[in-house]
Amino acid sequence: MDDLKLFAPNSQDLLELLKTTEVFSSAINMEFGVDKCAVMHVQRGKVVNSTNLQFSEAMAFRSISESETYKYLGMSQSLGIEDEGIRQSVKERFFSRLTKVLNSLLSGGNKVRAFNAWVMPLLTYSFGILRWTQTELDALDRRVRLLLTTHRMLHPRSSVMRLYIPRKCGGRGFLNAKDLHNREVCNLRNYFLNKECGMHRDVVAVDRNLTPLSLANENWRKPVVLSTADRKAAWESKVLHGRFYKALTGPDVDLLASVNWLRFGDLFGETEGFACAIAEVMMTNNYRKYILKDGTLDICRACRRPGESLRHIISGCSHLANGEYLHRHNLVARIIHQQLALLYGLVDREVPYYKYSPAPVLENGRATLYWDRSITDRTIVANKPDIVIIDRSQRRAVLVDITIPHDENLVKAEKDKSSKYLDLAHEITAMWDVDSTIIVPIVVSANGLIAKSLDQHLERLSLGGWIRGQMQKAVILDTARIVRRPVPLSAALTTGSLGPAPLLAAP
Structure with missing residues (x-):
């Protein structure tokens, strides 16, 4: 700090203070900026006009009048601060x-x-x-x-x-x-x-x-x-707002991993704000009926069934299941499939996940990788996992299945996936002559929540923990796309619109 303010009872004492200041300033190779220096004379609490203070033959400090101010540490002052x-x-x-x-x-x-x-x-x-x-x-x-x-x-x-x-x-x-x-x-x-x-x-x-x-x-x-x-x-x-917080701080949720998209993500500000709003509150028909109470019918504009809540829109609408939800699911599956293909040397180079097109079968002397393919003709209910790996070096098969549930169903969805393919796992162990068949569920909620067990599942696939951030970002971006999507023209017309309109308005 090179700003200094000196106080003295009279002009003579002020000159003595200035001389002391000059000695110290010279010792550290600093000197007075005379054009920025000034003196204020005060009597009985009021500024009085006075002549300039002559410090030396070549140096004089101008006197400040009552109407003038000076700047000290960036703030304009007189007797006090304005x-x-x-x-x-x-x-x-x-x-x-x-x-x-x-x-x-x-x-x-x-x-x-x-x-x-x-x-x-x-x-x-x-x-x-x-x-x-x-x-x-x-x-x-x-x-x-x-x-x-x-x-x-x-x-x-x-x-x-x-x-x-x-x-x-x-x-x-x-x-x-x-x-x-x-x-x-x-x-x-x-x-x-x-x-x-x-x-x-x-x-x-x-x-x-x-x-x-x-x-x-x-x-x-x-x-x-x-x-x-x-x-x-x-x-x-x-x-309404507290639902996401309660899900985020649940005992089985990895909080730090679930907020990685906020801590390290590179989303646009608009997308980030919209993603946060989706997790909390949006103008759905359910919100309008029960919160605003404006007489709106609580009917989903996509599937025409009662209950257009945020939960319904992002993970429970039958009209969106085979199209929008499947697209979001496949984005995560593509990330897993491409990283496994790179790990086993089945592809030569990596491309952005949204441009990656998985082949139904990839094979070399080390492993075989199946994509969305029925495994056996026998009567087994769950017969078509998302990804299947046959690792010949370890004599094992791995069934990978991906799901994107709502926040509150994160743990339940993982348990369901683990038990769903037990019969198929036993069948594969006997049919393909491998020592073991393991089931690996990959679960990321529609709002990007991640269970504590996900790292263990990725480790079983020999994939690094960094991949979860990429999966999380893909899910959040596609959830935002789903909410922004236009409703069918027929549904839009029944709600009074003149044409296709967003399913939910962006902020």
């Missing part, structure tokens, strides 16, 4: 930076990091110095959320609490201005009140509402600071 003008200037610069970040081509995660590291420090620098009211801070946070909604990074009905929870806990990771301000003020007060230095004691004694800290006020009311635990509890308590 709170109103500086607050307005800070807010203008804050929202200017925020708009630049939101208009940039950064990914959603990097926009959040830019907000926390480049935009928010403009405000935090002023906390404890400028007077910010709780109402002002609430209004500022609301305007931030409004801009996020305008730039399609936040659905208007999404959880506000989730917005300010760290991304490693399943939140969006934004900093909250009100919480930062209240925490900073409390920390500064504790610092001054617990400091035994004489200067600090003097500051505490005279600060009777002179600063936002109001150090001499014994009846000072401590502002509320919401912790991450408080926000999690509020998020969980919501009937």
Whole structure:
């Protein structure tokens, strides 16, 4: 810091302080920037006009009049700090930076990091110095959320609490201005009140509402600071928003793996906001009937059956099962199939999973890889797993089956897949003369939740844990595509539309 403010009872003592400062400055090869230096003369609490202070023959400091201000540590000051003008200037610069970040081509995660590291420090620098009211801070946070909604990074009905929870806990990771301000003020007060230095004691004694800290006020009311635990509890308590949180924190769910797409993903901000809204609340017919109570019939616009809830749309609609859900399922299956083909040397190079077309049969001297093929003609109910591997070197067969259930059915779906192919496993062991046949269920929920057992299943396939992130991203992107898809023309016309319309409106 090279800004320095000197106080003295008279001009003579001030000159002595300046001489001492000059000695220290010369020792570290610094000198006065005379054009930025000034002197203010104060008598009985008022600024008085005076002549310039002559420090040496070649150096004089100009005198500041009552109407002038000077800038110290980035803030315009006179006898005090001009709170109103500086607050307005800070807010203008804050929202200017925020708009630049939101208009940039950064990914959603990097926009959040830019907000926390480049935009928010403009405000935090002023906390404890400028007077910010709780109402002002609430209004500022609301305007931030409004801009996020305008730039399609936040659905208007999404959880506000989730917005300010760290991304490693399943939140969006934004900093909250009100919480930062209240925490900073409390920390500064504790610092001054617990400091035994004489200067600090003097500051505490005279600060009777002179600063936002109001150090001499014994009846000072401590502002509320919401912790991450408080926000999690509020998020969980919501009937609709809390469903995803309860599923995310379930005993069999790998929380860190389930939020990897938030922590390390490179989704666009709009896609990230939409994916979060799908996991929480969207404008379905079920929502309109039971929450908004606008008289809408709770009929699915795709299958024309009662109950158009979010759960129904992303994983339970019969009209979407053989098309949209199968497409999402096959994306994950393609990722697994291609990595197995590369592992056993059945293909030469890797291509993006959405461009990969699995061959029905791939074979070499080491292994045989089947894709979506019936295994036996005998009467076995489950006879067509997604992927089958015959590993000749280990004399074993592996049945891989993929499913994309709803969040609440994550564990149940895995158990069902494990038991579904037991008869087929016994049949293959006898039919193909292998020592063993193992069943490997691959389960990722429609909102990207991952069970703790997934790493074990991938290890049994000799595939690295990194592949789960790719599968998770594929599922989340395709779930968003399903929700955005247009409904059939006949269904759209029956709901009063003039043509095909999105199944659910994007934020």
